[in-house]
Amino acid sequence: MNANKKIITTILLFICTVIVFLKTEVFSESKDTTIKVGLYSYEPYYYRDKNNNITGYYHDLLELLCKDANIEYEYVNMHLDEGIEKLKNNEVDIILGAHNIEELDGIYYSENHISVDNQCIFTKDLNVDYGDVNYLNDKKLVYVKGDRNASWLCKLLKGKNININLVESDSVENSIKMFEDGEVDVISLPFANYSLKKYNKIFKYSSGIVYIIGDENSKNIINKFDKIINEKYNSYYYNDLVNIYNKYFRKEIIIINSIIIPTLFLLILFMTYKNIYPLIKKRMMINKIRKNKEKNNYILYYQPIVDPKKNNIAGFESLLRLKDKNNKILPPSLFIKDIEESDMLSEMTLWILERAINDYKIISNYDCCKDKDFYISINLSSKELENEYFVDKVVQMAKDNNIKSGSIYLEILENICIEDLNKIKSTIEILKGEGFKIALDDFGIEYSNLNRLEMVSFDTIKLDKYFTDNILKSRINNEVINFITNISVITNKNLIIEGVEEKFQVDEIKKLSNENLYIQGYFYSKPLQIEELKNFIIESQ
Numbered sequence: 001m002n003a004n005k006k007i008i009t010t011i012l013l014f015i016c017t018v019i020v021f022l023k024t025e026v027f028s029e030s031k032d033t034t035i036k037v038g039l040y041s042y043e044p045y046y047y048r049d050k051n052n053n054i055t056g057y058y059h060d061l062l063e064l065l066c067k068d069a070n071i072e073y074e075y076v077n078m079h080l081d082e083g084i085e086k087l088k089n090n091e092v093d094i095i096l097g098a099h100n101i102e103e104l105d106g107i108y109y110s111e112n113h114i115s116v117d118n119q120c121i122f123t124k125d126l127n128v129d130y131g132d133v134n135y136l137n138d139k140k141l142v143y144v145k146g147d148r149n150a151s152w153l154c155k156l157l158k159g160k161n162i163n164i165n166l167v168e169s170d171s172v173e174n175s176i177k178m179f180e181d182g183e184v185d186v187i188s189l190p191f192a193n194y195s196l197k198k199y200n201k202i203f204k205y206s207s208g209i210v211y212i213i214g215d216e217n218s219k220n221i222i223n224k225f226d227k228i229i230n231e232k233y234n235s236y237y238y239n240d241l242v243n244i245y246n247k248y249f250r251k252e253i254i255i256i257n258s259i260i261i262p263t264l265f266l267l268i269l270f271m272t273y274k275n276i277y278p279l280i281k282k283r284m285m286i287n288k289i290r291k292n293k294e295k296n297n298y299i300l301y302y303q304p305i306v307d308p309k310k311n312n313i314a315g316f317e318s319l320l321r322l323k324d325k326n327n328k329i330l331p332p333s334l335f336i337k338d339i340e341e342s343d344m345l346s347e348m349t350l351w352i353l354e355r356a357i358n359d360y361k362i363i364s365n366y367d368c369c370k371d372k373d374f375y376i377s378i379n380l381s382s383k384e385l386e387n388e389y390f391v392d393k394v395v396q397m398a399k400d401n402n403i404k405s406g407s408i409y410l411e412i413l414e415n416i417c418i419e420d421l422n423k424i425k426s427t428i429e430i431l432k433g434e435g436f437k438i439a440l441d442d443f444g445i446e447y448s449n450l451n452r453l454e455m456v457s458f459d460t461i462k463l464d465k466y467f468t469d470n471i472l473k474s475r476i477n478n479e480v481i482n483f484i485t486n487i488s489v490i491t492n493k494n495l496i497i498e499g500v501e502e503k504f505q506v507d508e509i510k511k512l513s514n515e516n517l518y519i520q521g522y523f524y525s526k527p528l529q530i531e532e533l534k535n536f537i538i539e540s541q
Helices: 002-029 057-069 080-088 148-158 172-180 219-232 240-249 251-294 336-341 345-363 388-401 418-433 451-455 465-469 475-490 503-510
Strands: 034-039 072-077 094-099 115-123 139-144 164-169 186-190 200-214 298-307 312-323 375-380 408-413 437-443 460-463 494-498 517-520
Touching: 034 080, 057 072, 057 094, 057 219, 057 240, 080 094, 080 200, 094 115, 115 148, 139 148, 139 172, 148 164, 148 186, 148 200, 164 172, 172 186, 200 219, 240 251, 251 336, 251 345, 298 345, 312 345, 312 517, 336 345, 345 375, 345 388, 345 408, 375 437, 388 418, 418 437, 437 494, 460 475, 465 475, 465 494, 475 494, 503 517
Parallel strands: 034 072, 034 094, 139 164, 139 186, 312 375, 375 408, 408 437, 437 460, 460 494, 494 517
Antiparallel strands: 094 200, 115 186, 115 200, 298 312, 298 517
């Protein structure tokens, strides 16, 4: 029993020790972390706008870093000279805009500096030339208590036998008031503070770079900020940190950019529109299509092909659909053009073929197809069959998957000219040799020519929906259907009549003398997702 107590005590002590060591890091990683930031009035670093909202360079910088670090912050009001004391008393966690003073113990500095502390000296005397530092001798210079710049400047000029009388103020606003009221001769302000732009700027100087500071308890916050700056903002271009800096300290850049950049952009756009834009658009479209593939936004729907006389399933036509960002299913008319214009048709067809081969194995275990012969058909164009790389990939896919002969049909659009047929004739024979069946889709429209059926050994003819729609309305259509039916019988080809939606159409089709006659259309089923096929049954007619 005592031994067990010792073990438990040892474990608890170990856990407590780990927690103590990880306390700070856990704090910094928590999504609910809120840090306290020292806030002082020092335009343009911190100040209030006309709506009394806190703004300024440090404020915008803090917003950006905290957003990237996924932490919250709250301000603690203070004067410049109170910063170090508030850090040591844990009243604040970090302060932005501190010089690196080596003699301060226990203060932790950021690796990256966040600004260069540039200052300007103003006087009301318009006769003083810029750079005339001798003018400053025995002059009263007002500065904000805790601002290191004034004391630094005082020491610098003392080496040149120029003495300045420093006058303390508790804020920038009071410093400006004392200057304008004539209580002092000159004032030192950050060069981007435009409150005194009507006065004479006689000298510009810099006391060095400034950092984010904290203490031992908040160094992980500063480390996280450094990591963000090093990893995310290491380029001058397209850099939000640079943009924030320019907003306050290089407004002329923003003005110039607002004029020059749009002009150059329009010029470049005008000169390169016809040559570059199509390439950019195509590349963007290719990336979009591939991203949709990676995210499984492309979906195959399957529409059953039914033997109306035996009332069983002969196969399924695979139909490509696209799921948009709102999970709405889009038909091909809304996206297939993008695939074609991006020269992605072959790549997509190979994707469809691979998916169809895999889905065939799944569907073969469904009750509607179990232990039965059926096929899945996919659509392709004559251009794909002329593409040697595409054909090789299809052949390889058939071999890799050891596809069952007749399990996959390749439907070729009927609007294919005689010249194209001559080019793909040998290719079709190769594909048939690998177990694929070939169907001629949308027969009866555009380039219809009966000698196509003799030139290429198609296994199936698909009669266009146009004839189905007019099956009882047009005598000519009925004669064409009868004629094609007879041709399919003579040539021993399967015939699929597409677009069947009404019972009277089915009744008329059943009258045709053809044992290899099949129906595809909404009468039996709309296109379904593969999961919906699991419970699909053909209702008795």
